[in-house]
Amino acid sequence: MRGLQTLAWRTLRARPLRSSLTALGVALGVAVLTASLATSAGIDAAIDRTVADVVGRADLRVAAFLDRGLSPAALDVIRSSSGVALAAPAVERRTFLRAPIGSGPFDPVTVLGIDPAIDAQVHDLVLAEGAGLSRLGERVALITERLAASDGYQLGAELTVQGAGAPVTVRVVGIIAGGGPFVGSGGRTVVVPIDVAQEAFASDGVSRADLVLAPGHTAAEVVADLDARLTSEPFVISSPRDIAESLQASTADVQSTTALVSVIALFVGAFLIFNTLSMTVSERAREVGLLRAAGAARSQVLGLVLTGAIAIGGIGSLLGVVAGLGLARAMAIYVGSLRGFPAEPLAPGPLPTLVAFVIGLLVTVAAALEPAIRASGISPVEGLRARLDLEPARRAQLRWLIAVFVLIAVAGLLTWPAAAGTNGAGRALVVYGVLLLATLGVPLFVPFVVRLAGLPFAAVARLDERLARASLSRDRSRTALTVGALTIGLAMVVALGWSAQGAKAAASAWLADVIPGEEVVTSIRPVTPEEGVTEALVAVPGVHRVTPIATFDVASGGVRLDAAAVAGANLASDGRLNFIAGDRNQALAAIDVGGAVILAKPTATRLDLGLGDALPFTTSDGEHLSLVVVGIVEHSIPGRGGEAILVGWSEATSHFDVTGADFFAVRFDFGAAGTARPALEAKAREYALEPNPLERVQGSVTDALGRVYGLFDAIALIAVIVAALGIVNTLTMGVVERIRELGVLRAIGLSRRQASRMVVVEAGLLGIVGAVLGIATGLVVGFLMLILSGVPVGLAGIPWASILTAAVLGIAVSIAAAWWPARAASRVLIVRAMTAE
Amino acid sequence: MAPILEAHDLTKRYQLGETATDALRGVSLSVEPGEFVALMGPSGSGKSTLLQLLGGLDQPTSGQVILEGQDISRLSDDAATQLRRERTGYVFQAFNLIPLLNVRENVALPFTIAGVDPSRGEAATRIAEVIEVVELTGKERHRPDQLSAGEQQRVAVARALVTKPALLLADEPTGNLDYTTGTELLDAIWRSSDAFGQTTVLVTHDSKAAAYADRVLVIADGRITDEIVLGRRSDHAAGPLIARLAQVGL
Secondary structure, eight states: OOTTHHHHHHHHHHSHHHHHHHHHHHHHHHHHHHHHHHHHHHHHHHHHHHHHHHHTTOSEEEEESSTTOBOHHHHHHHHTOTTEEEEEEEEEEEEOEEOOTTSOOOOOEEEEEEOHHHHHHHOOOOEEEEOOOOSTTOOEEEEEHHHHHHHTOOTTOEEEEOOSSSOEEEEEEEEESTTOSOSSSTTOEEEEEHHHHHHHTTOOOBSEEEEEEOTTOOHHHHHHHHHHHOOSSOEEEEOHHHHHHHHHHTTHHHHHHHHHHHHHHHHHHHHHHHHHHHHHHHHTHHHHHHHHHTTOOHHHHHHHHHHHHHHHHHHHHHHHHHHHHHHHHHHHHHHHHHHTOOSSOOOOOHHHHHHHHHHHHHHHHHHHHHHHHHHHTOOHHHHHSSSOOHHHHHHHHHHHHHHHHHHHHHHHHHTOOGGGHHHHHHHHHHHHHHHHHHHHHHHHHHHHHHHHHHHHHHHHOHHHHHHHHHHHHHTHHHHHHHHHHHHHHHHHHHHHHHHHHHHHHHHHHHHHHHOOSSEEEEEEEEEOGGGOHHHHHHTSTTEEEEEEEEEEEEEETTEEEEEEEEOHHHHHHHTOSOEEESOHHHHHHHHHHSSEEEEEHHHHHHHTOOTTOEEEEEOTTSOEEEEEEEEEESOOOBOSSSBOEEEEHHHHHHHSOOOSEEEEEEEEOTTOHHHHHHHHHHHHHHTTOEEEEHHHHHHHHHHHHHHHHHHHHHHHHHHHHHHHHHHHHHHHHHHHHTHHHHHHHHHTTOOHHHHHHHHHHHHHHHHHHHHHHHHHHHHHHHHHHHHHTTOOHHHHOOOHHHHHHHHHHHHHHHHHHTHHHHHHHHTOOHHHHHTOO | OOOSEEEEEEEEEEEETTEEEEEEEEEEEEEOTTOEEEEEOOTTSSHHHHHHHHTTSSOOSEEEEEETTEEOTTOOHHHHHHHHHHTEEEEOSSOOSOTTSOHHHHHTHHHHHHTOOTTSHHHHHHHHHHHHHTTOTTOTTOOGGGSOHHHHHHHHHHHHHTTOOSEEEEESTTTTSOHHHHHHHHHHHHHHHHHHOOOEEEEESOHHHHTTSSEEEEEETTEEEEEEEOOOOSSOOSHHHHHHHHHTTO
16 A cells, blocks of 8 residues: 555545545536637637638738728829738628529628739638639639528529629639638628729729738838828728737627636536535544544645545546537537637647646645645544534635635636736626625525525425424535535526626617617618618608618727718607717707717717817818717717717718718608508618618627527536535535434334435525525626626616526526435435444 | 653643533553553543543643653644654554555554555564454455454554554453453453563453453542552453452442
């Protein structure tokens, strides 16, 4: 026997259920952490790959600010920059293909016009079939495999591109593999020579130019050169890193919340380890006393307990890493479907898995340290007594719990996803801190809540309830730790549910606040006034008002901002927008006149502007323009990256090169929506516009939010499962401790069923207590999460569904966890029980 | 020859909340090398407490315990651990064995704790020797749950003797055994004392067990009230002791 280590192994094997459940708890916590780290790493890698696909060998991308694109003169300036070796121009527009007779309608496509000779030096297009484009002027096209499959195209087929100019028919000569290296097109892309695209869209501008730098020149030099020389029209320069960062920013919220919930799952796992090892130490006190009497040093006893913990932690962490990699694949696919990233998940590198394994092991050892130190402090005399003195143990446990949770918080911060940023980390710390306080407060509330929770049971099973309560009171710290774990898991269910409810309500309210209509009719291209769409839609019987709205980018102080052109009078008569500064009627009238702008509150705060301040812009001609802030609203029309600055149509068309509306908000006559809607939608489709009721738009937004929060709920559920494992351990330990009591009860007539029921009632009490405390804690945490994310609590409403879910889940999980211990209790052999130590 | 063990005016007070209990009220004694001494008294007399102090398992409230010339009453935890490892062997009334270890492993426990490989050299020889002394040869691979109560206690005696301690302390070792089994155990303890000169202190409330001793110290109410010298006898007859106890009113 090699020292006492063999005893440690045998102790683990002698208690297979407890050891397995504890290892499983560690595994679940580590699995979630692994999945979170691997998903973040996978997302980062997917983003890098996406950017590499999109940007190719380009070092910089110069993009047009305005719809009309960069002019030929601007392109010449770019090409003539000394630091530019190659400039690959591209035209990118969204449009519809003319559907063959008897088929369609099909979804819109992205048309990408390129200079084949130059573009091939910067970008790679992997073809599945056919040949690539060879020169300008040819009426040929490449299409993606996905587009070919969905719309039924094949090599040699003809398709017709519809744009502002005359329709252009091209022949398919090649099919690009999969969805092609294009972001945001949904895999539906048509690639044509650039002059063909310019003909179709009746414009000689280009959407962007990808630049390859000349040797010895830096990006900074080229940027400075273009800033100095290209002053006639606004443009945006971005590097591959900039593009990657903007893609990462869109996943920040998912990554940060996933990281938080996974840290909490680990937190719950630590509870399980701590509780289990504390139980083991209490159970083995006499054995420890014997070892100490035989001359074992404190350090040897410490080593004995820690060896067991390291074994459990090692096995659990290894299992967790393997399970986590599988979970990561599922999460990557899910996140990819939400954000438009490549669906196939990338295999994470060894670092995330190693980090998760090490953290799992460290947390196990940290959680085991206090029980180990306590064991090593058992004197021979104390160990040989019937029971240990529990009070000093409880105080030490409290101190050590705090230390373990601080360690987990530090581990969480060290592995925090970079994309989530410090704000996300700050919010997570606040939530974590509240959960820690709730955990520390659980022992104060448990006795009272147990008594209350027992009332319904006492009414129908008085003996069971009294015995169950007595069992829970036998070791209050053990009960508190078990309940604490369940409390945290259920608190996250409630908090996330409330947070989701709030986010959905805020999103719906936002749209209802700002859109002046019940129907939204969208166009994939700007609809000019000359096309008469507004008039045609207003003419539909039952339509009260049609408001055209354009969304576009503006440059202010070198920064890109979202903007929207609106008819102020329409918004005024429709009662839209919640003004928090400025007079509604005056402000909306002012933007119609011109020289004025209305800001959303977040934008005003970010730019540090108030009523009456001037906001400077650079116009499409490169001139400077100042607009006065005449109103500040709670929310504005959603833009690409935030809330749009509102200007009048005259401003938009005169200074910002806006040519037409991107969507129309339609208000029906009172009570006429039912009859007018079908006619309106039919009319909209005649103009190749897509109509959607506002509720459907709100629904798709809330559905998307629901899917994101569904991911978090799944992870929170894992925390609840880990807590359930702790309940199994606690109840099993209770049965072992009470075996003589059970033997006596059985000897005097308690049936097997009654013995089993006693354990189930105990589990029910744990579940009710955990649910009550979990719901209360979850409401506090949810409240904080709403406040920190700026969602009004009143808007969110009480999360009754989440509360009910947590209550049912808490009790159901606890009673399910009682199955094995209840079975053990019912199978106690009376004779053996009476002679047990 | 100097005594191997001395106790000078030992007291032990237990504070339980607001009440204090004096388990020992000034006990002094000495034990010669190789002597077999029994501490006898009714339940609650302080005999187990005295044994714990003599063996270094606990510290007195006041007084001294001298073992082989060294004061062991105020040792640090490390030093007390070393004492228990090398110079004392302890047998308890119950729960003497580690359930997950077999007979040989339980007996070898002091060597294992000390980092000595019990499968080789002197350690292996000594283990086999003490197993033979307690007449358990052939049962080395048995686990405790495969042994009778008496056999378990004999294993505990073997473990206590394996390091040739200066002092063997036994606290009611026959308390859970029947008469025959208890006799077998006491025979084993006496054999080690007689054959190997093992100094032994035995706590018991049973006069038949105390009769194995060379000398019996009677404890009552935390004090030694009487001393009965029986001398080394191979028949262990309890008659003289019982008669003497009757004379002193016990």
